Amino acid sequence: MNSLRLVYRNIFVETILLSAVFIQMVSGIKLVIQNRKKAISKFEKLRIYTGLYLAFFFIVHIGVVMIGRTVFNLDTNIYFGAAGLNIFPLNLFFIPYYSVAMMAFFSHLASIHNKKIKNRICGLTPKNQSIAIILFGAFLMLFIIYGLTNRFNGMLIPIQYNLI
Structure with missing residues (x-):
């Protein structure tokens, strides 16, 4: 690192x-505004909601x-x-925050995969491939x-990170 x-x-x-990252967020929000009423399938809706959460996350x-870097001088x-x-x-905020972010990333990826891929892979339909991505x-x-x-x-967090 x-x-x-x-x-x-x-x-x-x-x-x-x-x-x-900023351009990705702005272009994603523009796509949400353009496509929110066109989203019919569950994967299309999933792509919109996960994209919004990822923008919030970033x-x-x-x-x-x-x-942390500038105000608290932390590594x-x-x-x-x-x-x-x-x-x-x-932890009441950060455990769900990080958990939902990881799930949003993989769900967003799966929804795009479902839209773009039309072939079976290892006998799985694109929908089942997308579900496998979400489960992974x-x-x-x-x-x-x-x-x-x-x-x-047993990870020991150094004391300087305990800001409360």
């Missing part, structure tokens, strides 16, 4: 990354990371992310949340 930070925290690269996530590493999952009452996302989400909560794996 420290090696990659030399690249992605470069002011030029970071500006490009943040601009890309706004909050980027804001919190920037505040926004794995401990920064895990602290919210382990400190009461923050649910498994991965549970695995990650389980792994980042110190009640279960």
Whole structure:
């Protein structure tokens, strides 16, 4: 992570990354406005709702990371992310927040897959492939949340991340 930070925290690269996220959010919201009444299938509606949640997630996530870095002078590493999952009452917000974000990502991906793919793969219809993507996302989400909560794996969060 420290090696990659030399690249992605470069002011030029970071500006490009943040601009890309902003453009993705704005273009996604424009698509929601254009297509919300045309959404008929469950996967089309899923794509709209998950896209909106991902836009919300990115706004909050980027804001919190920037505040953590600039206001609290914290290293926004794995401990920064895990602290919210382990400190009461923050965990009442952050466990569902991260869980829904991961599910929204995989559900959004699955809904796009369902729209674009028309072939059977391994005997599965595009709909069943999309359901498999969502189920994989649910498994991965549970695995990650389980792994980042110190009640279960003994991860010790450094004291400087306990802001409450």
